Amino acid sequence: MPDPAVAELLLTLADDEFVLGFWDSEWTGIAPLLEEDVAMSSISQDEIGHARAWYELLAAETGDDPDRIAFGREPAAYRHAALMNHARTDWGFSVARRFLYEHADAVRLEALARSSHGAIADLAAKMRREETYHLMHFDVWTRRLADAGGEARERLVSALDRLWTDAAAVFTPLAGETGLLASGVLPQPMDALLARWRNRIAPLLAERGLPAPPDDLAAPPDGRTSRTDDFGWLHGEFTMVARSEVGATW
Amino acid sequence: MDGPRDRVWEVFRQEAEGDPMVHGGSVRAPDEELALHYAREFYGRRQESHRIWVVPREAIIELDDPDLLKPPFDRSFKRPGGYIIKHKLEAAKARAGAAAVATPEEAATDA
Numbered sequence: 001m002p003d004p005a006v007a008e009l010l011l012t013l014a015d016d017e018f019v020l021g022f023w024d025s026e027w028t029g030i031a032p033l034l035e036e037d038v039a040m041s042s043i044s045q046d047e048i049g050h051a052r053a054w055y056e057l058l059a060a061e062t063g064d065d066p067d068r069i070a071f072g073r074e075p076a077a078y079r080h081a082a083l084m085n086h087a088r089t090d091w092g093f094s095v096a097r098r099f100l101y102e103h104a105d106a107v108r109l110e111a112l113a114r115s116s117h118g119a120i121a122d123l124a125a126k127m128r129r130e131e132t133y134h135l136m137h138f139d140v141w142t143r144r145l146a147d148a149g150g151e152a153r154e155r156l157v158s159a160l161d162r163l164w165t166d167a168a169a170v171f172t173p174l175a176g177e178t179g180l181l182a183s184g185v186l187p188q189p190m191d192a193l194l195a196r197w198r199n200r201i202a203p204l205l206a207e208r209g210l211p212a213p214p215d216d217l218a219a220p221p222d223g224r225t226s227r228t229d230d231f232g233w234l235h236g237e238f239t240m241v242a243r244s245e246v247g248a249t250w
Numbered sequence: 251m252d253g254p255r256d257r258v259w260e261v262f263r264q265e266a267e268g269d270p271m272v273h274g275g276s277v278r279a280p281d282e283e284l285a286l287h288y289a290r291e292f293y294g295r296r297q298e299s300h301r302i303w304v305v306p307r308e309a310i311i312e313l314d315d316p317d318l319l320k321p322p323f324d325r326s327f328k329r330p331g332g333y334i335i336k337h338k339l340e341a342a343k344a345r346a347g348a349a350a351v352a353t354p355e356e357a358a359t360d361a
Contacts, residue, residue, distance in 0.1 A: 035277050035288035042291050133290070140283045 002061045005176025006117065006185055008079070010061065011069075012224060013108075014054035015080035016170065018070060019231070020101060021047030022238050026088045043134055050127050057119055071242035075227050075235045082166035082220065085228040092145055092155030093162075098138040100160070100167035100201070106135055107197045108170070116184030139204065146208035157211060164213055168194060169223025194219055259285040260310065262303040263293045271303055282306075 025044040031037035055066040083101060088094050109131060112124035145156040171194035180186035198213050205212055220226075258278055262271040274293040279285035282304065289304045313319065 033278065035279060035284075035291070039287060039291045042295050133287070136283075137287050140281075140287070144280070144284075 002063075003176075003179075003185075005174065005179045006120075007058060007062055008174055008176055009180060009186065010054050010058040010120075011079045012081075012174065013112075014051045014058060014069070015078050016084060016101075016105070017047040017054065018051035019078065019080040019084040019234065020097075021045070021051060022234055023084065023086075023088050024094060024098070027094065032091055039137065043137065046130055046134065050130075053123055053127075057123065067242065071239050072246075075232050076225075078227070078231070078235070079224045081169040081172065082223050082226055083163060083169060085166065085226065085231050086163075087230045087234075089159070090155055092152060093159040095138060095141045095145055096156055096159035096163060097167075098134075099142045100163055101170065102131065102135045102138050103201050103204075104167060104170040104197050106131060107193050107200060111186070111188050111193055114187045116187075120185065142204075142210075143208060146210055160205075160211060164217055165220055166223070168217050168219045170219075171197065172219040172221065172223030190219065257281075257285075258307040259289065260305045260307055261289040261293050262305070263299040264301040265298065266300050269300070271301070274299075274302075276307065277304075 171190040277288040
């Protein structure tokens, strides 16, 4: 009998990576320089690869089909954090979102690598190795835009200001969190992970004279259920092929 | 597209530990950190590299002067094939072979 709390956790992990991977794949062809175009596309593919691994684990737990979970749901059934509700916007925005997300994901994976659920712990440990490079890449870009001053810095700062609460939504408590904590599937409460994330990014931002996260920053209760028109559009894009022939084998 | 974003970096890669570093190609990047990231994407993302070196192109000291590299006189004797040693080698082998078949007694008689 699949544990609904484990299924919910897996769905949040998969949807975060899946939706972010699709958003940033929108940079393919138009990134600031050719080399970055390849890097951003490759990183987006990595995220979709991670989403696939989480969806497969979820499908194995629930006896479902990973493709159906990924492509066969209505927008309201996705459980990504509000951070992934926005279009790629401009490069400063995409870098700010990535910076906030990569550090949140690192904190989350670090905790999950100690999960009592063996398959989750194994996947988290593997993904941490690949995410190290993603972290480095967006740390570099955050520093570059901050140090560049002028419009680059302004766009970065305004994106950070816009995204604090939506980024905190990565740590919105799960409905089944009490059970997950009791069983050790989730080794630490989301609140504690949020605090760790904050302590991790604050000095990096301060080092560049960038704004600190607001003092009263908290994860919004609807952080994983609120959906936007932007996401509605993206959903239409990424389900287009799957919808063209439902149930087809590719 | 002027300025630092146009810096070019030469990328060398090694397929396995102990293999020689081989020139893979080049990337453009504004600084060494991004140069390394892009080298990784272009020459390592398919797990084809064990190690990568990135060198700013301006650090390379180039020599392409034909007076130094393609001198006008015959310098074939500087190539390994410049000396014809085939006959000397055969003669040496023949001597070595004759000495080996000779028994100690014969050698003594000869003396």
